[in-house]
Structures are given as C-alpha cells and as structure tokens.
Amino acid sequence: MSFQGEQYPGVQTPTVDSEGFRLNHTMLRIKDPEKALAFYTRVFGMQVLRRLDFEEMQFSLYFLARPEAGERVPEETAERTAWTFSQRGVLELTHNWGTEDQQDFAYHDGNAEPQGFGHICFSVPDLEAAQAWFDANDVTFVKRGDQGKMKDVVFVKDADGYWIEVVQADRMKGKGD
Amino acid sequence: MSFQGEQYPGVQTPTVDSEGFRLNHTMLRIKDPEKALAFYTRVFGMQVLRRLDFEEMQFSLYFLARPEAGERVPEETAERTAWTFSQRGVLELTHNWGTEDQQDFAYHDGNAEPQGFGHICFSVPDLEAAQAWFDANDVTFVKRGDQGKMKDVVFVKDADGYWIEVVQADRMKGKGD
Numbered sequence: 001m002s003f004q005g006e007q008y009p010g011v012q013t014p015t016v017d018s019e020g021f022r023l024n025h026t027m028l029r030i031k032d033p034e035k036a037l038a039f040y041t042r043v044f045g046m047q048v049l050r051r052l053d054f055e056e057m058q059f060s061l062y063f064l065a066r067p068e069a070g071e072r073v074p075e076e077t078a079e080r081t082a083w084t085f086s087q088r089g090v091l092e093l094t095h096n097w098g099t100e101d102q103q104d105f106a107y108h109d110g111n112a113e114p115q116g117f118g119h120i121c122f123s124v125p126d127l128e129a130a131q132a133w134f135d136a137n138d139v140t141f142v143k144r145g146d147q148g149k150m151k152d153v154v155f156v157k158d159a160d161g162y163w164i165e166v167v168q169a170d171r172m173k174g175k176g177d
Numbered sequence: 178m179s180f181q182g183e184q185y186p187g188v189q190t191p192t193v194d195s196e197g198f199r200l201n202h203t204m205l206r207i208k209d210p211e212k213a214l215a216f217y218t219r220v221f222g223m224q225v226l227r228r229l230d231f232e233e234m235q236f237s238l239y240f241l242a243r244p245e246a247g248e249r250v251p252e253e254t255a256e257r258t259a260w261t262f263s264q265r266g267v268l269e270l271t272h273n274w275g276t277e278d279q280q281d282f283a284y285h286d287g288n289a290e291p292q293g294f295g296h297i298c299f300s301v302p303d304l305e306a307a308q309a310w311f312d313a314n315d316v317t318f319v320k321r322g323d324q325g326k327m328k329d330v331v332f333v334k335d336a337d338g339y340w341i342e343v344v345q346a347d348r349m350k351g352k353g354d
Contacts, residue, residue, distance in 0.1 A: 003250035003257070005224030008239075010211035017310045018222025020302035021243060023266040026203040027295035027342070034187035045195025047182030052353025057326065061353070062185075066198060073180035078350040080180070085300050085346035088266030089200040094295060108293035114285035116339070117294030118204035118271060123262050125197035133194045149234065162293070167201070169262035173255040176229025176238070 025063065025090035026120060029107050030160050032100035033062060036093055039159040040064055043137050044122060046091065049073065049084040062093040091120065109161045119155065121165035127152060130166055150175075202240065202267035203297060206284050207337050209277035210239060213270055216336040217241055220314050221299060223268065226250065226261045239270040268297065286338045296332065298342035304329060307343055327352075 005011060030036040040046045046064040053060045063084045067073055074080040084090060099105045110117035124130040127145055134141070134156055142155035142163055154166040182188060207213040217223045223241040230237045240261045244250050251257040261267060276282045287294035301307040304322055311318065311333055319332035319340055331343040 003224075003252055005218070005226070006228055008210065008214055008225060008228065010214035010218070011225055012215060012219040014218065014222035014224070014243075017306075017313075018220065018243075021222050021307075022245075022300050023221075023223075023243060023268060023297065024300045024344070025298045027298065029292055029295060033185065037185055037187035038189060041182070041187070041191060042189040043195065044200075045191035045198050046200075047180075047191070048185060048188055049182070050353075051183055051185065054353065066191075066195075066200060068199075075180055081352065082346045082350050085344050085349045091200060092295075092298070108285075108287070108291035110285070110287060110294050114291075115206055116285035116337075117287050118206060118269075120200065121202045121204065121269070123199050123201045129194075130198075136194075160293075165204070167262050169259045172262045173259050175258065176227075176231065 022086070022088055024085060024087060025092045027092040027094055028120075028160070028162055030093045030095055031102075031105055031107060032159070033060070033093065033095045034100070035159040036095075037062065037064075040091065040093075043134065043139060044164075047073070049090070050077075050081050052081075058097045060095045060097070062095065064091045064093065065089055107160050107162075109157075109163060111163060119163035119165050121167060123167055123169045125168070127154065127166070127168040127171065130154070130168075134166075199263070199265055201262060201264060202269045204269040204271055205297075205337070205339055207270045207272055208279075208282055208284060209336070210237070210270065210272045211277070212336040213272075214239065214241075217268065217270075220311065220316060221341075224250075226267070227254075227258050229258075235274045237272045237274070239272065241268045241270065242266055284337050284339075286334075286340060288340060296340035296342050298344060300344055300346045302345070304331065304343070304345040304348065307331070307345075311343075 050063045140157040152171045227240045317334040329348045
C-alpha cells in the first residue's frame with residue numbers, strides 16, 4: 001500500500017478525473033526583466049526556457065526552470081514551448097512593458113498588507129554554502145538560518161522584493177510539532 | 178551541445194554555486210483549511226504530504242503535491258518531511274488559526290491592486306475534459322478556453338480566490354509572437 005496522503009477535514013481521495021494534472025508553474029510580475037533575469041539565472045541557476053511576447057497587449061512572459069541533470073530540453077522552439085508547459089518547478093515572470101522606466105513603480109510582495117501569496121522556495125544541497133553564495137552576490141536577506149524561531153530556514157528577497165525561502169531538505173525532518 | 182537557455186539582457190550562465198538548487202514550492206495563505214484541502218485534493222488530485230503545526234505561533238502549514246505515477250512517497254514521517262522539501266511542484270498552504278471563523282476575512286489574490294503574484298498553473302492532459310470536471314465541481318471560472326484573446330488558456334479560482342491557470346501543454350506550441 002503506497003502513501004495515500006495525510007487525512008484532515010476536507011481531504012478527499014483523488015479520482016481518475018484529475019489524472020495527469022501537474023503543478024507546472026507560479027507566475028510573478030516583475031518590474032525590470034534585465035534585473036530579474038540576472039537574479040534568477042545567476043543566483044539560482046535558472047535558464048530561460050522560453051519568452052513569449054504579446055505585442056498587442058504589451059507584455060512578455062519569461063518561463064524559467066532549473067533542468068535536472070540528464071533532462072534534455074528540446075532545442076526546437078515549438079517543442080520546447082510544449083515541454084515547458086509539461087514540467088514541474090517552472091517560474092513564470094510577467095513583464096508589462098515600460099514598468100522598468102517608472103521610477104516609483106514596484107510590485108506588491110504579498111507579505112505586507114494586504115497579505116496573500118507568501119513566497120517561493122528553493123531547496124539546496126548545503127544551506128551554509130548557499131548563504132555564502134547569496135552574500136557573495138549581495139542578495140538581501142529577510143532572515144538567515146540562525147535567526148528567528150525557524151532555525152535552518154533562510155529567506156532572501158529577489159530583485160522585485162518577493163520572498164524566496166531556502167532550505168536544505170534533510171534538515172527539515174524535525175520541523176513542526 | 179544541450180540547450181543553454183534563451184539569451185536576453187541580464188541572463189547569465191549558471192555556475193557550480195547553484196548546482197542542485199531546486200524550485201520546491203509556492204506558498205499561499207488560506208482562510209479555511211477544510212475548504213482549501215477539499216478543493217486541491219478533490220479538484221486537482223493533490224495529496225497532503227505533510228502538515229506542520231506551530232502551536233506557539235498559532236499557524237499550520239500544509240504541503241501538497243501530486244506525486245507522479247511510480248514515485249514512492251515515504252511512509253515514515255521524518256523521511257517524508259525531508260522528501261517533501263526535495264521535490265518540485267509542491268504547494269504550501271499556510272493557515273493562521275482562527276481566520277476561518279472571521280466572516281469578513283479574505284486574502285488578497287495579487288491580481289486586484291496592489292498587484293504582484295499572479296497565479297499558479299496546472300497542465301492537464303485534456304483541456305475540455307478538465308473544464309467539464311471543473312463544471313461538475315462548481316468551480317468558478319475567470320475565463321474559459323474559448324474566451325478572451327488567449328485561446329486554450331483557462332483560468333479558475335481556488336477556494337480563497339487565487340487564480341489557477343490550466344493549460345494543455347501541446348496546445349501551447351504556437352503561443353506568443
């Protein structure tokens with residue numbers, strides 16, 4: 001018998017109707033693609049799988065991921081587009097053209113009021129090495145792993161101020177009651 | 178030579194410093210876990226991999242995913258916790274205790290002002306079948322696949338009003354300019 005999920009009020013057993021559904025991506029709006037792409041490609045090692053431009057509506061979408069070792073990303077554009085939408089762990093960045101030139105423009109991070117979205121999270125092989133790498137890149141910390149009540153949990157900010165949690169999976173075993 | 182990512186201003190080549198980094202989860206705050214868990218387990222077929230309770234800080238975290246066929250989720254709790262934090266495509270739902278009893282309480286979806294986070298997205302094997310399934314479950318549509326300028330792109334709302342994009346990967350090939 002395989003793991004069927006922890007049972008809590010509201011939880012139901014999946015049916016065949018949702019077979020093959022896959023959590024593909026999370027979308028965040030960004031002010032300046034040059035800064036956001038520099039951040040996510042350099043600091044978090046992501047690749048731009050695909051940019052989609054919508055001239056009439058004046059926006060561009062950037063789909064980023066960090067392909068695993070051995071995963072083959074298709075070179076051909078249409079195939080790569082379909083591949084992008086069939087993966088897990090993709091980050092979509094939406095750029096409404098011109099926001100990068102508006103000095104006071106900023107997006108809402110979801111943690112200040114009104115609250116909603118909280119953060120995205122990366123797991124890393126070595127939390128201390130990751131923190132040193134963030135320091136080497138002048139990344140802004142919300143908290144370090146040795147600060148606050150949640151030990152071993154790091155939060156940094158991306159180029160737009162969105163929070164990114166950073167954890168080392170094997171150090172999360174004892175979390176929670 | 179494997180695909181190295183599309184090149185745009187700001188894009189850099191990943192270094193060894195980010196090797197093994199993995200986009201693990203996205204966190205959304207929810208008002209009522211019973212409603213949110215019913216929605217994500219029934220409609221999108223997710224399982225609760227792990228709940229973490231923080232008594233002192235009065236909140237609980239629910240980590241949900243849709244394990245792929247053949248993936249073995251560890252039964253043992255500590256192992257399952259570590260496994261949860263090493264996956265891609267995990268959804269974390271944060272419940273601050275008591276919000277479910279506050280009649281006027283609601284979280285901000287990020288699409289009304291002030292904007293920031295936009296949506297999460299699921300890919301599905303058959304877009305029409307998915308829409309019929311959403312209808313059968315009285316899911317609220319933001320738009321159907323035949324509405325608006327973005328054909329074949331569906332948006333629905335979750336139990337808290339967050340937007341969920343739903344696409345069929347092979348029908349996204351021709352999107353964008």
